[in-house]
Amino acid sequence: MAIAKNLLNIAKKEFTKIGLPEELFTKNKFNLLVDRNKIVTKYPAPGVRSEVIETPTGVKTKVYIEPGTKLEEPVTLCFGAAGRTDLQTTESEIIVGEGADVKFQVYGAMAEGIKLKHTAKTKIVVEKNAKFVFIDVHYNGENTLVDLETETDAYVGENAYFKSVFKQIKGRAGKVRVNLKARVDRKGVVVFETKMIGKKDDEIKVEDIIYLDGEESRGISKSRIIAVDQAKAEFIGETYGNAPRCRGHIDCSEIIRGKDVVVKAVPVVVVRDETAKVTHEAAIGSIDKKQLETLMARGLTEDEAVDVIVQGMLR
Amino acid sequence: MEPILTVNNVKLSLDEKPILKGVNLIINKGEIHAILGPNGAGKSTLANLIMGIGDLKSPTEGEIIFKDKILNGLEISERAKLGITLAWQEPARFEGITVEEYLKLAGRNNPDLDVEECLKFVGLDSSYLFRYVDDTLSGGERKRVELASILAMKPELAILDEPDSGIDFASMEDIARMLKTMKDRGTTILMITHREEIAEISDRASLMCDGRVIQTGNPKEVGEKFKNMCITCEVKNPQLVGGK
Ligand SMILES: Nc1ncnc2c1ncn2[C@@H]1O[C@H](COP(=O)(O)OP(=O)(O)OP(=O)(O)O)[C@@H](O)[C@H]1O
Numbered sequence: 200m201a202i203a204k205n206l207l208n209i210a211k212k213e214f215t216k217i218g219l220p221e222e223l224f225t226k227n228k229f230n231l232l233v234d235r236n237k238i239v240t241k242y243p244a245p246g247v248r249s250e251v252i253e254t255p256t257g258v259k260t261k262v263y264i265e266p267g268t269k270l271e272e273p274v275t276l277c278f279g280a281a282g283r284t285d286l287q288t289t290e291s292e293i294i295v296g297e298g299a300d301v302k303f304q305v306y307g308a309m310a311e312g313i314k315l316k317h318t319a320k321t322k323i324v325v326e327k328n329a330k331f332v333f334i335d336v337h338y339n340g341e342n343t344l345v346d347l348e349t350e351t352d353a354y355v356g357e358n359a360y361f362k363s364v365f366k367q368i369k370g371r372a373g374k375v376r377v378n379l380k381a382r383v384d385r386k387g388v389v390v391f392e393t394k395m396i397g398k399k400d401d402e403i404k405v406e407d408i409i410y411l412d413g414e415e416s417r418g419i420s421k422s423r424i425i426a427v428d429q430a431k432a433e434f435i436g437e438t439y440g441n442a443p444r445c446r447g448h449i450d451c452s453e454i455i456r457g458k459d460v461v462v463k464a465v466p467v468v469v470v471r472d473e474t475a476k477v478t479h480e481a482a483i484g485s486i487d488k489k490q491l492e493t494l495m496a497r498g499l500t501e502d503e504a505v506d507v508i509v510q511g512m513l514r
Numbered sequence: 515m516e517p518i519l520t521v522n523n524v525k526l527s528l529d530e531k532p533i534l535k536g537v538n539l540i541i542n543k544g545e546i547h548a549i550l551g552p553n554g555a556g557k558s559t560l561a562n563l564i565m566g567i568g569d570l571k572s573p574t575e576g577e578i579i580f581k582d583k584i585l586n587g588l589e590i591s592e593r594a595k596l597g598i599t600l601a602w603q604e605p606a607r608f609e610g611i612t613v614e615e616y617l618k619l620a621g622r623n624n625p626d627l628d629v630e631e632c633l634k635f636v637g638l639d640s641s642y643l644f645r646y647v648d649d650t651l652s653g654g655e656r657k658r659v660e661l662a663s664i665l666a667m668k669p670e671l672a673i674l675d676e677p678d679s680g681i682d683f684a685s686m687e688d689i690a691r692m693l694k695t696m697k698d699r700g701t702t703i704l705m706i707t708h709r710e711e712i713a714e715i716s717d718r719a720s721l722m723c724d725g726r727v728i729q730t731g732n733p734k735e736v737g738e739k740f741k742n743m744c745i746t747c748e749v750k751n752p753q754l755v756g757g758k
Pocket residue numbers: 528529531533551552553554555556557558559560757
């Protein structure tokens with residue numbers, strides 16, 4: 200257990216300013232809070248063994264969840280940058296032991312006005328019969344310039360379940376590359392969900408790759424990306440149906456608003472077994488007119504209505 | 515009787531095809547006014563033109579007046595702020611918005627808003643508050659939520675395009691009770707329907723045919739005329755039959 204009081208106060212001030220819920224701090228929710236390369240708080244969660252090392256530009260984390268661990272409350276982590284810094288790198292390795300059932304709630308927080316390149320590499324192993332939900336939500340300031348590169352590589356064991364959610368909640372997305380990859384074993388399930396909005400000259404690139412290697416394994420890759428102003432957005436979803444009776448589905452929907460956006464969606468479906476089935480739906484379009492008109496008929500302005508619709512899609 | 519809405523010799527052509535051919539209609543403040551008419555008569559077009567939906571912001575000729583204000587050219591939001599709203603024949607679906615949030619948005623200017631009560635009046639229990647207004651609701655449930663959102667908004671004038679279609683209201687009393695609640699709370703109702711028994715629970719009714727209002731008055735009489743004249747007329751025009 201360790202707390203760096205002054206660092207905690209700075210993090211609280213800067214991160215709540217960009218929208219992080221205040222009660223995370225007042226109710227002491229963080230099991231691990233990192234400001235760039237400094238461990239600010241660290242409290243162990245039951246059944247979760249972890250080792251965190253400060254590096255010159257970030258942290259290296261190793262987490263082992265003991266077999267059979269079942270937690271009601273999510274393990275809450277924050278990797279942030281509260282002040283001026285050029286580079287932050289995080290490397291994590293998470294092993295979820297057999298039969299465990301846990302959820303990680305991860306906050307990315309980049310303080311208002313900073314300019315930062317952030318790379319995050321995460322390796323995840325979800326062992327047999329385990330269930331692991333990894334929710335990664337990002338808060339930036341409206342004037343934060345982030346160049347974010349995240350790479351997640353997961354192995355989903357027999358009859359295991361892994362869900363990864365990546366969401367941009369507040370502020371500018373910046374330049375973002377999200378790369379999610381999973382190999383799924385027999386009867387395992389993987390769900391990838393990405394929800395982002397790009398504004399001004401933001402550039403978003405999301406790549407989901409799922410290998411359904413085990414019999415009866417299942418994969419879902421879902422993305423909702425909204426591009427306004429001059430933003431660029433690209434989604435690539437690849438699902439490989441390599442085993443008997445595996446099932447995969449890619450569902451991507453991109454909304455464009457403004458005539459200068461550039462949006463691309465590429466679903467790739469490869470099947471190597473005649474009993475495998477992988478489907479996809481991809482849609483790029485403007486906001487549904489009827490949705491817009493319905494809300495306007497209830498008295499919302501067009502901009503308010505767009506906001507409600509977009510926030511709903513990003514939820 | 516004080517008129518709240520006056521449709522004054524309104525003509526509308528779409529792609530050079532005349533759809534509304536001189537509609538005259540007065541809706542009185544506080545009444546439930548039913549509009550009957552066969553498929554293709556122009557009922558929904560008139561409703562959309564009053565709300566300003568899509569490109570229908572102004573009639574080709576004539577004017578629509580809401581409480582002394584000419585609506586021609588106004589945006590949907592501006593009309594809504596004046597106190598008009600519309601419930602579509604087929605309501606839109608929304609990803610990620612709960613029924614509770616949806617009702618609160620509709621009722622954000624209603625100081626007496628009680629979302630659970632709104633649901634109760636359309637026959638849905640409070641467990642629906644946490645459902646999403648997306649395609650997980652059945653068609654009938656979605657329409658009920660739409661009517662609840664009108665109750666939540668408490669507008670001065672609600673245009674309901676076939677509120678009864680696709681809803682298995684247990685009895686006529688159910689739909690009558692819901693409409694009466696809206697009316698008692700100060701909403702004037704302009705209701706499009708195909709069922710003359712629904713029209714009969716209104717205060718007045720009008721019959722539309724081929725882009726015109728051909729009769730306005732007692733709902734029983736208008737309903738009779740619709741039944742005796744239009745329905746047989748539709749049978750003579752089989753392409754117009756269906757959808758009810
Ligand atoms: N955009 C359009 N362009 C051309 N014709 C149109 C357009 N919109 C509607 N119409 C035509 O106008 C006529 C009236 O349509 P409207 O939908 O108003 O009928 P309605 O009375 O509501 O019928 P229903 O009972 O089937 O709902 C129809 O013949 C329809 O085909």
